[in-house]
Amino acid sequence: MSKCNVIAIANQKGGVGKTTTAFSLGVALANNNKRVLVVDADPQANLTTYMGFYDEDNIPITLSTLIERYIDGEDIKPEESILHHKEHIDLIPSNLNLSMTENNLSNAMNREYAIKSCLEDLRSQYDYIIIDCMPTLNMITTNALATANQVIVPVQSQYLSAKGMGNLLTIIGKVKRQVNKDLKVGGILLTLVDKRTKLPSTIREELEANYGNIVKLYDTQIPFAIKTAESTSKGKSIFAYDKTSKVAEAYSSFAKEVLREDERERRKNALSKGYDR
Ligand SMILES: Nc1ncnc2c1ncn2[C@@H]1O[C@H](COP(=O)(O)OP(=O)(O)O)[C@@H](O)[C@H]1O
Ligand SMILES: [Mg+2]
Numbered sequence: 355m356s357k358c359n360v361i362a363i364a365n366q367k368g369g370v371g372k373t374t375t376a377f378s379l380g381v382a383l384a385n386n387n388k389r390v391l392v393v394d395a396d397p398q399a400n401l402t403t404y405m406g407f408y409d410e411d412n413i414p415i416t417l418s419t420l421i422e423r424y425i426d427g428e429d430i431k432p433e434e435s436i437l438h439h440k441e442h443i444d445l446i447p448s449n450l451n452l453s454m455t456e457n458n459l460s461n462a463m464n465r466e467y468a469i470k471s472c473l474e475d476l477r478s479q480y481d482y483i484i485i486d487c488m489p490t491l492n493m494i495t496t497n498a499l500a501t502a503n504q505v506i507v508p509v510q511s512q513y514l515s516a517k518g519m520g521n522l523l524t525i526i527g528k529v530k531r532q533v534n535k536d537l538k539v540g541g542i543l544l545t546l547v548d549k550r551t552k553l554p555s556t557i558r559e560e561l562e563a564n565y566g567n568i569v570k571l572y573d574t575q576i577p578f579a580i581k582t583a584e585s586t587s588k589g590k591s592i593f594a595y596d597k598t599s600k601v602a603e604a605y606s607s608f609a610k611e612v613l614r615e616d617e618r619e620r621r622k623n624a625l626s627k628g629y630d631r
Contacts, residue, residue, distance in 0.1 A: 358477040359616055361484045361540065362502035366522055368489035371508040371545035373400045374582060374592075376486035378601070379506075381591040382609030384442045388481040391436070393417060394448035395469070395498050396488035397456075402447040405439050406589020410449040413437075417448050418455040420472040425455075425462045432476050441591055444480075452494065459493045466533045469497035491525050499529040504540040506612075511544040511575070523565060540615065543608065544575040574608040577601060 361379075363372045373396070380392045394401040395417060399410040407413060415435040423430045437445045459465045473483060485498040499505065505526060507519070523539075530537045542561075561569065577600045585595035592602045 357620075358480055359482050359504070360473070360477075360502045361482065361612075362487055362498040362505045363484060363508065364487040364495060364498065364505050364522065365507050365509060366489055366491050366495075367510075367518070370510045371543075371576065372489070373404060373486050374586075375506065375508050375543060375545065375576070375605075376401055376484050377404055377591055378593070378605040379609055379612065380443045380482070380484050381441045381593050382605045383482050383612070385593070385606070386609060386613060388613075389479065390443040390482045390484065391446065391476060391480045392443060393446045393469075393473070393483060393485045393498075395452070395485050395494055396448060397450050397452035398488065399448045399450070400586075401486045402445065402449070404586045404589070405437075405445050407437060407445070407447055408589075410447060413447050413449060416451060417446050417469075417472070418451040420446070421452075421455045421459065421468045424468045424471050425458055430472050430475070432472050436476075441594055456492055456494050459497075465493060466496055466500045466529075469494070470501040473501060491521065496525070496529060496533075499526060499537060500533045502534070503536050504538045506540045506543055507569075508543045508545045508576075511547045519561070519565060519569070523569070539569050540612070541570045541572045543572050546578045547575045548578050572608065572611055574604055574611050576604045576608070 363376045365372060376392050380390045384390045392401060402410045417435065420430050420432055420435055432446070435446045437447055439445060459468060462468065469485070476483070485502060487495045487498050507522065526537065526539060561571070579599055579601045581596045581599050582592050582601045585592050588595055592599055592605065596602065
């Protein structure tokens with residue numbers, strides 16, 4: 355059977371569409387009959403509330419509970435934390451406790467591998483695990499990168515700059531060298547794209563010149579549409595809230611692009627191992 359793909363959605367800037375991308379990509383992949391788990395790795399818990407679990411401070415078992423169990427060397431039992439969403443995707447929720455847990459992690463043994471260990475037993479149950487990162491390059495985010503096999507970087511198009519990518523790519527490079535050699539940058543996803551502004555071709559060229567061998571821009575761009583922001587208070591994805599929206603359409607084609615890339619990667623790996631003969 356297919357292996358579990360773990361995708362981290364990361365950018366140290368807030369408000370660039372990470373959480374919206376985590377949920378919308380998750381639902382779009384589920385619409386393609388994939389088994390999907392999304393993980394809220396942000397103490398702000400925007401993904402948790404976006405998915406309709408509003409009373410996040412009273413959720414008994416969250417990602418931080420699992421990480422605390424890891425720190426204490428207890429049995430993690432990640433299935434206890436899973437919440438089911440109507441649109442056929444599952445969630446490991448978060449709340450503010452994750453900030454405290456981040457502090458506690460600093461003295462833990464093998465602290466980079468906490469989230470990876472927490473999710474280990476769930477891998478066989480999902481085709482995709484999508485981790486929504488917080489806008490900080492701290493130990494929780496490092497953990498997400500240590501767990502993932504690819505990172506998707508949403509960037510608000512008018513702020514896309516090759517310079518701004520530097521810190522994130524440095525961390526990704528470090529994680530890749532030191533804790534997770536399998537990590538790849540899936541690419542940069544342009545979000546909140548206002549049709550009237552065009553991406554200056556100089557930025558694309560600059561990115562390709564500086565990071566061309568490690569990053570690419572996805573073909574799909576996510577347009578700006580006010581209904582997307584409205585959907586966040588309804589506990590519904592953009593697909594359930596307004597199926598005809600351009601944003602729903604864009605996330606559908608984005609999911610197709612992700613699926614195509616993964617299939618290509620899978621074939622490449624199979625070929626290099628000689629399975630295809
Ligand atoms: N395509 C879009 N069109 C309009 N608003 C959007 C779109 N994507 C996200 N938003 C809104 O922009 C804000 C930031 O998005 P969010 O996904 O929470 O970003 P991040 O997780 O990077 O902080 C939210 O209010 C969200 O509803
Ligand atoms: Mg967010």
